[in-house]
Amino acid sequence: MxxxxxxxxxxxxxMSGNAAAYTMASQGLxxxxxxxxxxxxxxxVQGAIMYADMLEQIIPDFRDDxxxxxxxxxxxFWVMDDTSHTGMQYRSDDFNEAKPNRYTIIRAQFDKWxxxxxxxxxxxxxxxxxxxxxxxxxxxxxxxxxTDRAGGPIYADVVVLAEGVNGLLGTRAGLRKxxxxxxxxxxxxxxxxxxxxxxxxxxxxQGDEGCVIEAAGTISxxxxxxxxxxxxxxxxxxGIGCLVSDFAQTMExxxxxxxxFKNHPSIRPLIAGSEVKEYSAHLIPEGGYKAIPQLFGDGWxxxxxxxxxxxxxxxxxxxxxxxxxxxxxxxxxxxKGRNQPMIRRNLALYKTMLDKSFVVKDLMKYKxxxxxxxxNSRNFxxxxxxxxxxxxxxFMRVDGTPKIEKEKATTAAFIRARSxxxxxxxVVRLALAWR
Amino acid sequence: xTMAVTKLRVEEKLYQNRYLVDPGRxxxxxxxxxxxxxxxxxxxxxCPAKCYELNDKGQVETTSDGCMECGTCRVLCEAxxxxxxxxxRGGFGVLFKFG
Numbered sequence: 460m461x462x463x464x465x466x467x468x469x470x471x472x473x474m475s476g477n478a479a480a481y482t483m484a485s486q487g488l489x490x491x492x493x494x495x496x497x498x499x500x501x502x503x504v505q506g507a508i509m510y511a512d513m514l515e516q517i518i519p520d521f522r523d524d525x526x527x528x529x530x531x532x533x534x535x536f537w538v539m540d541d542t543s544h545t546g547m548q549y550r551s552d553d554f555n556e557a558k559p560n561r562y563t564i565i566r567a568q569f570d571k572w573x574x575x576x577x578x579x580x581x582x583x584x585x586x587x588x589x590x591x592x593x594x595x596x597x598x599x600x601x602x603x604x605x606t607d608r609a610g611g612p613i614y615a616d617v618v619v620l621a622e623g624v625n626g627l628l629g630t631r632a633g634l635r636k637x638x639x640x641x642x643x644x645x646x647x648x649x650x651x652x653x654x655x656x657x658x659x660x661x662x663x664x665q666g667d668e669g670c671v672i673e674a675a676g677t678i679s680x681x682x683x684x685x686x687x688x689x690x691x692x693x694x695x696x697x698g699i700g701c702l703v704s705d706f707a708q709t710m711e712x713x714x715x716x717x718x719x720f721k722n723h724p725s726i727r728p729l730i731a732g733s734e735v736k737e738y739s740a741h742l743i744p745e746g747g748y749k750a751i752p753q754l755f756g757d758g759w760x761x762x763x764x765x766x767x768x769x770x771x772x773x774x775x776x777x778x779x780x781x782x783x784x785x786x787x788x789x790x791x792x793x794x795k796g797r798n799q800p801m802i803r804r805n806l807a808l809y810k811t812m813l814d815k816s817f818v819v820k821d822l823m824k825y826k827x828x829x830x831x832x833x834x835n836s837r838n839f840x841x842x843x844x845x846x847x848x849x850x851x852x853x854f855m856r857v858d859g860t861p862k863i864e865k866e867k868a869t870t871a872a873f874i875r876a877r878s879x880x881x882x883x884x885x886v887v888r889l890a891l892a893w894r
Numbered sequence: 895x896t897m898a899v900t901k902l903r904v905e906e907k908l909y910q911n912r913y914l915v916d917p918g919r920x921x922x923x924x925x926x927x928x929x930x931x932x933x934x935x936x937x938x939x940x941c942p943a944k945c946y947e948l949n950d951k952g953q954v955e956t957t958s959d960g961c962m963e964c965g966t967c968r969v970l971c972e973a974x975x976x977x978x979x980x981x982x983r984g985g986f987g988v989l990f991k992f993g
Contacts, residue, residue: 495981497914501989502963566993587985607983625965627981638969645966647942649907650992694992703940703969707932710939714904737992738907740942740964 461613465491467791468604468615469582470590470628472499474777475763475784476621477573478517482788484582488795491613492582493606495589500570503623504648504741506689506696508671509564510778517785518576522558526568528691529669530559533662537725539676539686540848544725555668563669563689563696565650593618593632593759600802601632601758617758617791617801621784624742624764634759635752638767640707641833642746644684646700647713649721651733655693661729662690673774676844678720680711683836685774686720688729695730697721700743705836713740743776744769748826754813755806760787768818772825779818786812827892838885842876904944908960915959916986922958922967923978930954933970934977941967962988 469480472494484490496502508531514521533550554560578584594603594612603614620629630637662670672688679686684701699716706713720726744750744767751768754761762768763780770779790809791801799805813819832839850869873882922945924934934954937946943960946967956977968979981987 495984497985497989500993502987504962504990504993507993567990568992570993589981589984625963625968627979637973640969643969645940645942645964703966706940706966707936707970710936712900712939712944713942714907714944715900718903735907735910737910737990738962739911739990739993740962740966742965742969 461491461610463489465489465613465615466795467491467617467619468493468613469619469621470604471621471623471626471763471765472496472570472574472577472584472586473503473621473623473763474573474780475765476619477570477577478781478784479619479621479762479788480577480582480584481517481573481580482785483791484577484580486788486792487581488792490582491615492577492584493588493590493604494584494586496586498571498586499574499584500567503566503570504739505566505777506648506687506698506774507564507566507569507777508689508774509562509569510775511558511560511562513778513781515558517781525572526564528563528565529664529667530554531561531563531671532664532668533670535670535672537672537674537676538844538847539674539678539723539725540845541677542724543848543852544674544676545847545851563671563691565691565694565696590622590628593628595632595758599757601756604628616795617760617806619784619787619791620759620761620765621763622765624744624767626765629752629759629761629765634756635761638742638744638746638750640704641702642744642750642767642829643703644700644743644745644771645703645706645713645740646698646743647717647738647740648696648698649717649735649739650737651695651697651730652693652736653695653730653733657732658690658693658695664690667692674720675840677841678716678723679840680709680716681837681841682706682709682711683832683840684716687774688726694736695733697726697730702745702833702836703742704833714738743771745771745829747771747829748819748822749829751819751822754810755803757803758801760791760806760809762787768822770821770825772828773821775821779821782816782818783813786816786818825892831888831892835885835888838877838881846873846876901944904960908943911960911962912989912991913959914986914989916982919983920956920958921980921982921987922956922961924954924956925976925978927953927976931971931974931976933974937967937970
């Protein structure tokens with residue numbers, strides 16, 4: 460039974476919860492963080508890429524002891540059909556810098572480290588504790604939580620909902636709606652272990668350099684989806700995700716897509732001989748700006764995936780999570796400093812600060828992309844990848860056909876598949892949504 | 895592909911994972927029904943842990959021991975009342991070694 464009343468209760472020990480708890484505890488607030496997993500990270504799943512700048516703003520010297528896998532020097536974007544990939548890649552020695560920009564991480568290890576920092580900052584972290592309900596005052600203000608542990612409610616001035624994409628508390632309390640099937644992707648992933656020197660040979664890496672492949676195309680079977688392969692130190696994280704609404708409609712099985720991706724001739728040699736040690740599944744918020752729910756109210760704020768803060772176009776989630784958690788913490792510190800109550804009017808400061816940050820500005824930029832990709836998934840994930848592959852092969856294969864005829868055949872294939880008007884309208888709509 | 899082969903395939907994958915099952919307290923329940931809705935039926939294919947299966951009466955049943963707690967079924971079938979979804983008690987359920 461916890462008698463103490465806290466300045467803040469943080470529900471969840473993922474990226475956003477840890478950022479919020481650390482920010483508040485390090486400024487002297489009394490913070491209780493509740494995590495339902497056996498240890499912080501045991502319920503958390505991510506690709507995973509971690510963005511240094513956003514963590515530096517919370518823990519500037521994180522590189523001293525954080526469990527980082529590889530810093531990224533190369534990114535490959537692939538458009539795949541069943542037997543080929545057409546690619547664009549960027550690799551730069553500039554990414555071999557004193558303070559690298561992006562790292563691959565393994566969440567269970569990273570989150571344990573982050574949680575240690577949270578405890579060192581002075582927060583109380585209680586694991587194996589599922590929060591079952593928000594406690595509200597007669598006027599409706601959130602004043603605490605009930606858990607599945609023995610004892611009564613635990614009280615706090617404010618509750619930070621960092622409960623993840625599938626958070627039950629906020630939706631059950633009517634603070635936000637459940638994500639729509641077209642606003643979340645289901646991703647499945649496997650961890651493939653290989654000796655570090657094998658990974659370095661296969662991807663042309665030295666030391667702690669890392670490489671990322673992101674691939675779209677016929678592997679998602681006309682669903683809106685993306686596959687990925689990230690190099691860790693001694694393992695490869697590999698997976699595929701598609702919109703839940705598309706899965707429900709096509710009834711494709713995610714593990715079949717994953718195995719097809721692993722067996723694709725462009726991927727199979729990269730993971731040959733690996734030992735698989737884990738299979739995981741997770742939802743990813745994909746709705747963008749238009750899917751952001753109410754972010755604050757009397758006695759509560761929502762951060763990270765619980766608030767749908769994920770940039771699907773740039774595949775960024777953990778940095779939006781960390782930043783929203785930090786900003787929520789800073790807003791709460793500011794309100795407390797003014798001796799003001801944690802009511803809706805004052806907690807609006809969190810949203811004001813978040814709106815000024817890259818988090819909301821980036822999501823705003825791509826606000827029309829989710830709808831465009833969803834309604835055109837067959838063209839973008841099936842027709843165009845096949846056309847691109849045919850065009851590339853037609854260009855490269857030497858078979859005595861005059862080049863002018865080859866070009867005409869490629870052009871005709873595009874027009875046959877999408878019509879002149881369809882091609883123009885696809886380009887225009889994509890450009891408008893990207894703008 | 896036959897159901898038996900895909901079932902084996904998923905079981906091989908789930909075998910790698912660590913779980914602490916809370917005996918007698920499944921965290922997902924399917925409400926009794928005559929005929930499953932399209933979304934409930936879809937779960938027999940799209941649940942990544944293959945927790946949902948059709949019985950010989952054409953009804954959907956669930957065994958949540960291998961559940962990875964992703965929430966896909968909740969997004970599709972909780973609002974209609976076809977399933978009841980809660981998190982496992984603290985410390986129970988899937989325990990990711992890597993995540």
